[in-house]
Amino acid sequence: xxxxxxxxxxxxxxxARSYYPSIAKLQGQEALTQEMKQNIQDHEKILxxxxxxxxxxxxxxxxxxxxxxxxxxxxxxxxxxxxxxRKLRQILYMTEDEAHFHMQQSAFLxxxxxxxxxxxxxxxxxxxxxxxxxxxxxxxxDSPGRFSSPEYRHFVILSRNVLAASVxxxxxxxxxxxxxxxxxxxxxxxxxFYAMKHWFAxxxxxxxxxxxxxxxxxxxxxxxxxxxxxxxxxxxxxxxIRSIKRPTENTRMKYLSLFSHxxxxxxxxxxxxxxxxxxxxxxVVQRDLSFLWNIDMGDKVNxxxxxxxxxxxxxxxxxxxxxxxxxxxxxxxxVNLINLDKWREHNVTENYLRLxxxxxxKDELSLRAAAFPLSLLSFQHLIYPLDEKLTLAxxxxxxxxxxxxxxxxxxxxxxxxxxxxxxLGIPEYKKYWKRFLVRGDRFMDxxxxxx
Numbered sequence: 132x133x134x135x136x137x138x139x140x141x142x143x144x145x146x147a148r149s150y151y152p153s154i155a156k157l158q159g160q161e162a163l164t165q166e167m168k169q170n171i172q173d174h175e176k177i178l179x180x181x182x183x184x185x186x187x188x189x190x191x192x193x194x195x196x197x198x199x200x201x202x203x204x205x206x207x208x209x210x211x212x213x214x215x216x217r218k219l220r221q222i223l224y225m226t227e228d229e230a231h232f233h234m235q236q237s238a239f240l241x242x243x244x245x246x247x248x249x250x251x252x253x254x255x256x257x258x259x260x261x262x263x264x265x266x267x268x269x270x271x272x273d274s275p276g277r278f279s280s281p282e283y284r285h286f287v288i289l290s291r292n293v294l295a296a297s298v299x300x301x302x303x304x305x306x307x308x309x310x311x312x313x314x315x316x317x318x319x320x321x322x323x324f325y326a327m328k329h330w331f332a333x334x335x336x337x338x339x340x341x342x343x344x345x346x347x348x349x350x351x352x353x354x355x356x357x358x359x360x361x362x363x364x365x366x367x368x369x370x371x372i373r374s375i376k377r378p379t380e381n382t383r384m385k386y387l388s389l390f391s392h393x394x395x396x397x398x399x400x401x402x403x404x405x406x407x408x409x410x411x412x413x414x415v416v417q418r419d420l421s422f423l424w425n426i427d428m429g430d431k432v433n434x435x436x437x438x439x440x441x442x443x444x445x446x447x448x449x450x451x452x453x454x455x456x457x458x459x460x461x462x463x464x465x466v467n468l469i470n471l472d473k474w475r476e477h478n479v480t481e482n483y484l485r486l487x488x489x490x491x492x493k494d495e496l497s498l499r500a501a502a503f504p505l506s507l508l509s510f511q512h513l514i515y516p517l518d519e520k521l522t523l524a525x526x527x528x529x530x531x532x533x534x535x536x537x538x539x540x541x542x543x544x545x546x547x548x549x550x551x552x553x554x555l556g557i558p559e560y561k562k563y564w565k566r567f568l569v570r571g572d573r574f575m576d577x578x579x580x581x582x
Contacts, residue, residue: 134182134183134184135184136184136187136191136195137178137181137182137183137184137187139195140174140177140178140191140195141178143174143195143198143199143202144171144174144175144178145219145222145226146202147167147170147171147174147198147201147202147205148171148218148222149215149218149219149222150167150202150205150206150210150215150218151164151167151168151171151205152214152218153208153210153211153214153215153218154167154205154208154210157208157210160208163201163204163205163208166201167201167205170194170197170198170201173194173198174194174198177191177194248292248552249552249553249554251578251579251580252292252293252294252552252578252580254577254578254579254580255293255294255326255574255575255578255580256293256323256326257326258574258577258578259293259325259326259327259329259330259574260325260326260329262329262574263325263326263328263329264325266329277314277340278314278316278340278342279403279404280314281404281405282312283312283313283314283340284312284313284314284408284421284424285314285315285316285401285404285406285407285408286300286303286313286314286315286316286407286408286409286410287315287316287318287397287401287407287408287409287410288300288315288316288317288318288409288410288411288412289317289318289319289346289362289363289364289365289391289393289394289409289411289412290317290318290319290327290364290412291319291320291322291323291362291364292323292412292552293323293326293327293330294552294568294580295412295413295550295552296317296319296327296412297330297331297334297567297568297569298415298564298567298568299410299411299412299413299414299415299416300315300336300339300341301336301567301568301569302414302415302416302417302566302567303315303339303410303416303420304336304337304339305337305567306416306417306418306419306420307419307420307421308419308421309421310336310337310338310339311337311338311339313339313340314339314340314341314342315336315339315340315341315342316342316344316401316407317331317341317342317343317344318344318346318362318393318400319343319344319345319346319362320345320346320347320361320362321345321347321348324343324345324348327343328343331343333572334569334572344400346360346362346393347360347361347362349400350396354396354399354400357396357399359392359498361495362393363391363392363393363498363499363502364391364393364411364412365388365389365390365391365394365411365464366388366389366390366391366499366502366503366506367386367387367388367389367546367547368386368387368389368503369384369385369386369387370384370385370386370387370441371383371384372384372385372440372441383440384528385438385440385441385524385525386524386525386527386528386546386547386548387438387441387461387463387503387546388411388463388464388465388524388544388546389462389463389464389502389503389506389507390464390502390506391499391502392498392502394409394464395479395480395483395484395509396480397409397469397471398471398474398475398479398480399480401471404471405470405471405472406424406468406469406470406471406472407469407471408420408423408466408467408468408469409464409466409467409469410465410466411464411465411466411544411546413527413544413545413546413550413551414465414466414522414542414543414544414545415542415543415545415563415564415566415567416466416541416542417538417540417541417542417543417563418541418542420466420541420542423468426468426515426517428468428470428473428515429515430473431470431473431513431514431515432469432470432473432474432477432479432510432513432514432515433462433467433468433469433470433510433513433514433515434467434468434469434470434514434515434516434517435462435463435464435467435468435510435514435515435516435517436462436463436465436466436516436517436518436519436521436522436524437460437461437462437463437514437516437519438460438461438462438463439460439461441460441461442457442458442459442460442461443455443456443457443458443459443460443461443507443511444457444458446461446504446507449503449504450504450507450508451489451490451504453486453489453504453508455507455508455511456511456512459507459511459512459514460514460516461507462507462510462514463522463524463544463546465522465524465542465544465546466517466521466522466542466544468515468517473513477513479509479510479513482509483505483509486504486505486508486509487501487505490504490505520539520540520541521541521542522540522541522542522543522544523536523537523540523542523543523544524544524546525544525546525547526543526544526545526546526547526551526557526560526563527544527545527546527547527548527549527550527551527556527557528546528547528548528549529547530557530559532560534559537560537563543560543563543564545560545564551563551564551565552564
């Protein structure tokens with residue numbers, strides 16, 4: 132058993148504590164009472180600084196033997212068993228409460244760590260923002276036509292993370308034959324806008340065109356009908372999947388990434404484009420994605436990898452009373468081919484806004500939670516199923532992904548809590564992400580961003 136000695140120490144301490152009150156009341160057992168008290172204090176002191184066997188002092192075996200002898204002597208005394216039983220139960224309840232508290236604290240800290248950018252990333256963003264205002268000469272766009280030309284292959288990325296967006300773009304251009312015909316549109320918030328602009332002005336990505344857009348400003352200035360101006364990134368939901376045919380099988384857990392509220396504004400922002408690929412910023416591309424523009428999706432709007440292990444009919448409680456096809460498959464964001472002409476023709480955004488009223492969205496939290504049913508219902512019968520080999524998902528939560536499968540996949544999606552830029556990230560999968568980090572940037576060195 133791992134850390135057996137520490138566990139044995141705790142067991143001895145619990146038993147000694149349960150007997151101590153009864154022994155202290157006995158006449159003529161003052162020496163045993165004092166010995167037991169001293170051993171309890173010694174155990175408490177050791178356990179306060181030792182959580183694993185490697186932390187224990189060299190004298191631990193002798194002390195455990197002393198405590199064992201003391202407990203044997205205490206058990207040989209005639210005591211009130213009800214008092215000992217009551218004390219043991221008291222210790223048990225206290226231990227359960229303590230375990231519950233630590234579980235809650237651990238879950239809170241885990242979620243905090245998963246949702247918070249490292250301090251070094253904040254430092255990088257701040258340094259880039261300050262440098263932007265010192266170096267305004269970099270703020271120039273010498274090829275505005277590339278961002279509206281139908282001859283270019285257009286990508287849209289929603290991101291607040293400079294390095295994540297950089298890796299998504301760098302991996303995409305590094306994996307294609309003609310990066311000069313790629314145009315990237317990065318939608319970010321006001322806080323990270325200047326850091327993003329300066330980063331992509333400083334760094335070259337194989338002649339690909341890159342434009343950073345302040346999402347909040349463009350909504351305020353050009354699309355005032357949208358009252359929610361905040362940028363929302365793709366939403367991720369943890370889904371537990373049980374087999375109906377084989378109920379004895381273990382429940383499978385997956386993280387389902389879906390479009391957020393901000394995705395439904397994309398056709399309005401890019402009115403001059405007819406087809407785009409929407410990339411999540413936690414995606415690493417390993418193959419040329421140019422073939423996506425040759426796919427004829429017919430009357431469909433959203434080309435996505437489907438998750439047919441999860442049908443809409445299995446999510447009655449989430450989807451509410453809205454009409455839907457129970458046999459329709461769920462789908463994933465990550466790499467999505469979007470036909471903006473068909474989107475506008477089918478009034479997807481208008482349907483989404485109508486559904487939003489039905490789900491009584493009142494605040495940011497309810498809006499983010501509603502992204503699950505709203506995304507699935509808005510694109511019902513409008514999904515074009517892409518080859519499942521296009522994207523390998525799960526690198527942000529699944530430890531069991533085969534290395535050879537990951538190497539062969541066209542793209543890798545780090546959906547889940549354990550993003551590759553966090554310390555929580557799964558070490559075996561970080562190498563695919565780190566491979567496309569920009570090297571030698573002085574701001575990364577000054578902010579101690581560990582590549």
